[in-house]
Amino acid sequence: MIQVSLSQLAQILGGELVGSDASITAVSTDTRQIGEGTLFIALKGERFDAHDFCETARENGAMALLVSRHLPVALPQVVVADTHAALGQLGAWVKATLSEQHGLTTLALTGSCGKTTVKEMVAAILPKKARSWRQR
Incomplete structure (x- = not known):
């Protein structure tokens, strides 16, 4: 906040x-x-x-x-x-x-299958390029 x-x-x-x-x-x-x-x-x-x-x-x-x-x-x-x-x-x-103010970009994943897997894959890749945060 x-x-x-x-x-x-x-x-x-x-x-x-x-x-x-x-x-x-x-x-x-x-x-x-x-x-x-x-x-x-x-x-x-x-x-x-x-x-x-x-x-x-x-x-x-x-x-x-x-x-x-x-x-x-x-x-x-x-x-x-x-x-x-x-x-x-x-x-x-x-x-x-x-x-x-900070150039925040939001990424949302939806669907009925594979969201957690894709979230974890993206979370492993993004920190190499920029600060990131994911819901646990």
Whole structure:
């Protein structure tokens, strides 16, 4: 993740910043994995609503919240219509920013057979030409 201010994040995501501006350096959807500078993203599913865990996120050190409704939690909040969609937008923005700033190239492998083998072959070849990373 790259450093971004909450006001910039609100602009990128078409949301509203409620509270003071700050800079985040990480995001998490899991309250157990919150560290310094973390934005907690409250996702909502069929059987859960992470908005219920925003106070726990604050207690665990979250710097701010990305929510779909303003909550009575003592943290700055970026309020958006849909946190799932906002997470995707944030990922796309980070990828585009890294690509622009550092010449990042993304390679994706799809299909039903041979992905792991091809991934490992490509991962063995690429470091000879450039820095690379692969999912384990």
